[in-house]
Amino acid sequence: MARILAVDDSVSMRGMVAFTLRGAGHEVTEAEDGQLALDAARGSTFDLVLADVNMPVMDGIAMVRELRTMAQYQGVPILMLTTESHTDKKMEGKAAGATGWLVKPFDPDQLLATVKRVLG
Amino acid sequence: MASVGVAQFHQVFFDESLEGLDAMESSLLALDEGGDSELVNTIFRAAHSIKGGSATFGFPEMAAFTHEAESLLDELRDGRRAIDGAIVELLLRTVDCLRGMFARAQSGQPLNSAEAESLREQMAAALGRKIEPKAAPSRRAGDHADAWRIDFCPHEGMLAGGNDPLRLFRELAALGEMQVQPLLDRLPPLAALKPAACHLGWVLELRGQVTRDQVAAVFDWVEDECELTIEPLHVVADEPAPAAAVPAGKPPAAATVHSAESGSVRVSIDKIDGLIDLVGELVITQSMLDQFREEFDSAKLALLQQGLTQLARHTRELQESVMGVRMLPIGSVFNRFPRLVRDLTQKLGKQVKLELVGEQTELDKTVLEKIGDPLVHLVRNAIDHGLEMPDRRRAAGKSDTGSLRLEAFHRGGNIVVEVSDDGAGLNREAIVAKALQRGLIASGDQLSDEQVAELIFQPGFSTAAVATDLSGRGVGMDVVRRNVSDLGGAVAIRSRPGHGTVFTITLPLTLAIIDGLTAAVGSEHYIVPLVSIIESVQAKPEAVHRVTGGGELFRFRDEYLPVLRLHQLFGCTGAQAVIEEGLLIVVEGDGARAALLVDGLIGQQQAVVKSLEANYRRVGGISGATILADGSVALIVDVAGLIRLQSRSKAA
Numbered sequence: 001m002a003r004i005l006a007v008d009d010s011v012s013m014r015g016m017v018a019f020t021l022r023g024a025g026h027e028v029t030e031a032e033d034g035q036l037a038l039d040a041a042r043g044s045t046f047d048l049v050l051a052d053v054n055m056p057v058m059d060g061i062a063m064v065r066e067l068r069t070m071a072q073y074q075g076v077p078i079l080m081l082t083t084e085s086h087t088d089k090k091m092e093g094k095a096a097g098a099t100g101w102l103v104k105p106f107d108p109d110q111l112l113a114t115v116k117r118v119l120g
Numbered sequence: 121m122a123s124v125g126v127a128q129f130h131q132v133f134f135d136e137s138l139e140g141l142d143a144m145e146s147s148l149l150a151l152d153e154g155g156d157s158e159l160v161n162t163i164f165r166a167a168h169s170i171k172g173g174s175a176t177f178g179f180p181e182m183a184a185f186t187h188e189a190e191s192l193l194d195e196l197r198d199g200r201r202a203i204d205g206a207i208v209e210l211l212l213r214t215v216d217c218l219r220g221m222f223a224r225a226q227s228g229q230p231l232n233s234a235e236a237e238s239l240r241e242q243m244a245a246a247l248g249r250k251i252e253p254k255a256a257p258s259r260r261a262g263d264h265a266d267a268w269r270i271d272f273c274p275h276e277g278m279l280a281g282g283n284d285p286l287r288l289f290r291e292l293a294a295l296g297e298m299q300v301q302p303l304l305d306r307l308p309p310l311a312a313l314k315p316a317a318c319h320l321g322w323v324l325e326l327r328g329q330v331t332r333d334q335v336a337a338v339f340d341w342v343e344d345e346c347e348l349t350i351e352p353l354h355v356v357a358d359e360p361a362p363a364a365a366v367p368a369g370k371p372p373a374a375a376t377v378h379s380a381e382s383g384s385v386r387v388s389i390d391k392i393d394g395l396i397d398l399v400g401e402l403v404i405t406q407s408m409l410d411q412f413r414e415e416f417d418s419a420k421l422a423l424l425q426q427g428l429t430q431l432a433r434h435t436r437e438l439q440e441s442v443m444g445v446r447m448l449p450i451g452s453v454f455n456r457f458p459r460l461v462r463d464l465t466q467k468l469g470k471q472v473k474l475e476l477v478g479e480q481t482e483l484d485k486t487v488l489e490k491i492g493d494p495l496v497h498l499v500r501n502a503i504d505h506g507l508e509m510p511d512r513r514r515a516a517g518k519s520d521t522g523s524l525r526l527e528a529f530h531r532g533g534n535i536v537v538e539v540s541d542d543g544a545g546l547n548r549e550a551i552v553a554k555a556l557q558r559g560l561i562a563s564g565d566q567l568s569d570e571q572v573a574e575l576i577f578q579p580g581f582s583t584a585a586v587a588t589d590l591s592g593r594g595v596g597m598d599v600v601r602r603n604v605s606d607l608g609g610a611v612a613i614r615s616r617p618g619h620g621t622v623f624t625i626t627l628p629l630t631l632a633i634i635d636g637l638t639a640a641v642g643s644e645h646y647i648v649p650l651v652s653i654i655e656s657v658q659a660k661p662e663a664v665h666r667v668t669g670g671g672e673l674f675r676f677r678d679e680y681l682p683v684l685r686l687h688q689l690f691g692c693t694g695a696q697a698v699i700e701e702g703l704l705i706v707v708e709g710d711g712a713r714a715a716l717l718v719d720g721l722i723g724q725q726q727a728v729v730k731s732l733e734a735n736y737r738r739v740g741g742i743s744g745a746t747i748l749a750d751g752s753v754a755l756i757v758d759v760a761g762l763i764r765l766q767s768r769s770k771a772a
Contacts (some may be wrong), residue, residue, distance in 0.1 A: 009165075009169070010133075010136060010169045010172070010173055011132050011136050012130075012132040012133035012136055012173055012177070013133075013169075013172060013173055013176065015129045015132055016129045016176065016177075019128075019129070054165050054168045054169070055165075056162075056165065068280070068281075074280045074316060075279055075280055075282055075284075075316070077282035077283075078282055081172075083168070083171065083172055083175075091344065094281075094341075094344055097280075097281055098281070098282075099282030099283050099341060100282075100283070100340070100341030101341070104172040104175060104176060105172065105176040107176075117287065117291065118282070118287065120287060120290065
């Protein structure tokens with residue numbers, strides 16, 4: 001069981017991600033944009049962060065960049081949820097400090113497989 | 121199975137996508153009027169979310185369609201393409217098309233339509249390419265081998281980015297048999313060793329039936345953070361392709377049939393907190409009253425009365441707050457009008473400035489859902505018939521741009537929605553001529569302006585010389601009035617020639633509770649809605665006239681009103697049959713008046729409306745039922761329906 005922060009402005013996507021992860025026994029905190037995710041990350045520690053790229057207020061790329069400046073988020077896996085049409089976004093995310101990505105659309109099994117990949 | 125769990129997010133996805141489409145539409149309209157670039161970002165985000173969601177929740181056609189729109193928006197966002205009217209128009213039609221797709225998705229129908237195909241092609245053409253089926257990935261020599269050598273040298277910062285070599289090795293080891301050889305040449309002296317940096321490199325040998333893609337996939341996240349070579353140790357010549365493990369296209373998710381109306385309502389946290397507060401106070405009052413159960417004497421009477429007063433106040437407040445849960449701002453209905461007005465004015469070559477006022481005014485959800493169509497009709501009428509062409513406006517000394525105003529506000533216990541324009545006003549001559557032609561009035565009739573205005577509410581009345589496709593065919597102001605009166609409301613019209621027309625729709629705050637007057641008829645009680653009552657009078661013998669054919673008329677001021685005997689209409693026994701001995705309630709519904717004969721009045725009360733249709737069946741002249749303080753059931757009179765029923769039976 002891991003503590004996971006799920007960040008997405010879409011209620012349905014975030015709901016699906018959180019539901020799937022909770023079903024697998026993880027403890028999930030939800031945030032609806034990068035700024036709120038940072039607020040949550042400051043007050044707590046997470047074993048994994050899953051973040052959408054396109055979000056209002058603060059997007060996923062800027063959020064990763066901020067997270068990586070925080071001492072307790074060095075080495076913590078951060079995965080970007082991105083769409084296949086935006087390969088450049090994957091690299092932009094990587095450059096900002098993301099660990100990897102999960103390409104949308106994904107089904108619950110793919111999500112769990114990817115999470116297992118980083119958490120072991 | 122997991123996908124069963126995912127289905128529960130379909131409705132959430134539909135709701136948020138429809139909201140996203142609304143945001144897209146209003147942003148596109150604002151962009152059309154020269155808005156800023158942040159609008160493009162908002163539009164892009166909405167399209168992007170819909171694309172991601174539709175692919176995730178099993179609507180690939182929608183995802184493919186939205187993908188084209190997203191690519192177009194991406195070019196707008198990057199400034200590679202200028203925003204012009206044609207693009208806005210194309211995107212607006214895309215929004216409409218997506219709404220159609222969502223409607224079909226909700227009812228479990230196939231999503232694609234000829235329109236969607238044509239729009240997709242237009243978008244692709246705008247992007248300067250054709251839609252082509254995806255080519256199968258070509259095969260390279262050396263993709264297959266039964267052993268691989270992998271040279272892997274991570275950059276120092278790889279660990280900080282969350283990628284652990286151990287994880288990569290674990291994944292590789294799962295593919296086949298693996299040997300790992302560390303490379304220590306980059307290892308610095310202990311003093312220079314950074315504990316969080318990666319100083320090691322590895323040479324790995326992997327044996328097994330593994331493709332190059334499988335090996336590369338393990339390293340997909342770290343390609344930019346390491347030096348990596350993957351070389352086959354033994355090349356396998358021309359191995360047949362493995363059977364496709366993944367089916368080409370997943371079957372669509374089992375059709376989950378949703379009714380068109382979701383049957384849910386979003387309530388703000390503030391409202392819910394308010395409710396919880398009130399319930400808390402109610403509990404306190406209850407426990408205060410509870411202490412009188414143990415012992416009570418006359419000294420405590422004042423306290424008891426105080427407690428009961430408090431209980432009454434809290435109950436009333438709680439009732440109002442609970443009603444408020446069903447209340448939603450009218451803005452969600454108003455929002456569709458900028459688009460409608462834009463499309464109509466473009467089509468007709470008119471210039472109209474739309475003004476929306478009071479969007480925060482809250483209405484009962486049911487009322488809100490049903491008020492849209494009547495409003496659309498009034499707005500169409502105003503643009504089609506009311507507002508003039510620019511040259512005619514100029515000739516009349518008005519500005520080229522006409523003004524159309526939608527306003528919602530509270531008045532008394534009602535919500536008022538006004539649709540006003542500064543157009544030509546009602547054309548009295550045309551209306552009278554039409555009414556004569558239709559036989560609605562006789563040629564000698566002297567009509568007041570009010571009576572002329574009333575004529576447009578007659579069934580089938582339309583003054584447009586040629587029926588345009590805008591105001592719709594067969595649907596007239598009579599339907600608008602009918603719809604509004606079904607909601608317990610009324611429509612009035614005010615017009616000044618050359619200055620414009622104002623339609624005023626008055627609606628009840630809620631459909632769940634009405635203020636009514638309880639009347640006795642024999643042993644039965646009936647509730648007459650207060651809004652429809654003009655006066656209650658004791659009839660003098662000389663005021664009642666019997667006419668041939670069995671009808672009775674009551675002279676009320678200068679009018680003769682038909683007398684409706686409730687005891688006859690509803691078959692009550694033991695009721696007062698002599699008009700002069702009973703009481704006449706003068707009522708009005710749908711612009712028609714009548715006098716209801718009852719035995720007497722019991723009192724005024726708030727009635728919680730229970731549907732008769734849901735529990736029994738629809739009954740003419742009755743709008744519902746309620747439970748009285750003594751536990752008995754009383755029926756609520758539908759005044760407009762009753763008058764219609766009576767005039768129809770007389771005509772027959």
